[in-house]
Amino acid sequence: xxxxxxxxxxSFMMIEHRNNAVREQHTAxxxxxxxxxxxxxxxxxxxxxxxxxxxxxxxxxxxGLPVKWLSxxxxxxxxxxxxxxxxxxxxxxLRDRKSPFIEQFQHPLGRCAKxxxxxxxxxCNFWCEYCYLYLTFRTCPVSTHFVNYDRMFKDIEKxxxxxxxxxxxxxxxxxxxxxxxxxxxxxxxxxxxxxxxAHAPHTKLLFLTKSDCVKTLLEIEHGGQTIVSFSxxxxxxxxxxxxxxxxxxxxxxxxxxxxxxxxxxxxxxDPVVRYSTWEKDxxxxxxxxxxxxxxxxxxxxxYRPAEGLSSHIKTRFPESPLLKVNGSLIAEAGK
Numbered sequence: 001x002x003x004x005x006x007x008x009x010x011s012f013m014m015i016e017h018r019n020n021a022v023r024e025q026h027t028a029x030x031x032x033x034x035x036x037x038x039x040x041x042x043x044x045x046x047x048x049x050x051x052x053x054x055x056x057x058x059x060x061x062x063x064g065l066p067v068k069w070l071s072x073x074x075x076x077x078x079x080x081x082x083x084x085x086x087x088x089x090x091x092x093x094l095r096d097r098k099s100p101f102i103e104q105f106q107h108p109l110g111r112c113a114k115x116x117x118x119x120x121x122x123x124c125n126f127w128c129e130y131c132y133l134y135l136t137f138r139t140c141p142v143s144t145h146f147v148n149y150d151r152m153f154k155d156i157e158k159x160x161x162x163x164x165x166x167x168x169x170x171x172x173x174x175x176x177x178x179x180x181x182x183x184x185x186x187x188x189x190x191x192x193x194x195x196x197x198a199h200a201p202h203t204k205l206l207f208l209t210k211s212d213c214v215k216t217l218l219e220i221e222h223g224g225q226t227i228v229s230f231s232x233x234x235x236x237x238x239x240x241x242x243x244x245x246x247x248x249x250x251x252x253x254x255x256x257x258x259x260x261x262x263x264x265x266x267x268x269x270d271p272v273v274r275y276s277t278w279e280k281d282x283x284x285x286x287x288x289x290x291x292x293x294x295x296x297x298x299x300x301x302x303y304r305p306a307e308g309l310s311s312h313i314k315t316r317f318p319e320s321p322l323l324k325v326n327g328s329l330i331a332e333a334g335k
Contacts, residue, residue, distance in 0.1 A: 055147035097146035121177030127243035134312035160200035174208025197223025212254035229266035234281040270301030
């Protein structure tokens with residue numbers, strides 16, 4: 001990106017979003033110093049006949065959230081902006097998963113190393129403007145948690161018995177959602193993490209998260225088989241693009257607690273965004289990382305929108321700076 005585009009990017013980053021409702025909520029979530037907003041989910045949804053009621057009831061009792069029983073999944077009616085986001089990501093749909101819980105991920109262009117994903121969630125309850133999941137789940141955008149844990153555990157045990165290279169014996173829970181964002185609601189980690197040393201001793205879990213919701217991780221037996229990778233960015237990127245998430249400092253404090261509890265910690269800086277003070281800010285972020293934790297690995301990525309993503313960003317964040325800078329990044333079908 002040339003200096004002119006860098007200046008334009010900085011200018012747009014400094015413009016206050018016209019969608020004040022989103023900005024005000026983001027401020028409210030973080031100004032109190034409480035870290036992550038623990039009202040990411042306001043209501044649980046379940047479709048009659050699609051899940052065992054006992055699974056739904058367990059999560060409802062744990063979270064204290066109301067359950068809305070549906071005859072079928074309703075159409076999301078919010079047209080734009082915050083209305084659409086609230087209908088998609090202020091609820092959590094609970095249902096059984098029909099597809100396999102474990103699948104091998106292969107980038108369609110062959111640009112990423114192969115890995116295995118464990119899909120406990122579809123979509124995310126955070127509101128990051130650059131999120132590729134808006135495109136991935138464009139036909140079913142409601143944040144979803146799969147509750148048929150018995151089948152998930154069977155899939156894990158079967159995977160653990162397979163003969164595959166040790167380097168691939170890691171199940172990534174962060175490909176299609178943030179596995180800790182609503183862990184205080186679902187309690188998944190409380191059941192999944194101790195399951196591994198007891199029943200799948202040759203396999204590790206990888207939690208990729210922006211959450212600071214780690215209390216449960218500190219209280220359970222993990223057997224050294226769970227890796228927690230925290231995604232962090234500069235304060236500027238967080239304030240303008242990562243709504244309803246804990247601050248980078250809060251994420252790093254959570255990472256320190258998790259590392260002290262014996263977990264392997266990794267960091268992810270993704271996407272790296274260039275603006276007028278980006279070099280200074282990312283240098284400071286690097287210093288903050290090593291002030292807090294000793295990560296086993298740091299992964300760095302750039303903003304890389306897929307074709308078609310920009311229209312989904314625009315629907316939810318009409319004034320997003322991502323839509324105003326470097327048109328080659330958001331061009332669709334050559335236009």
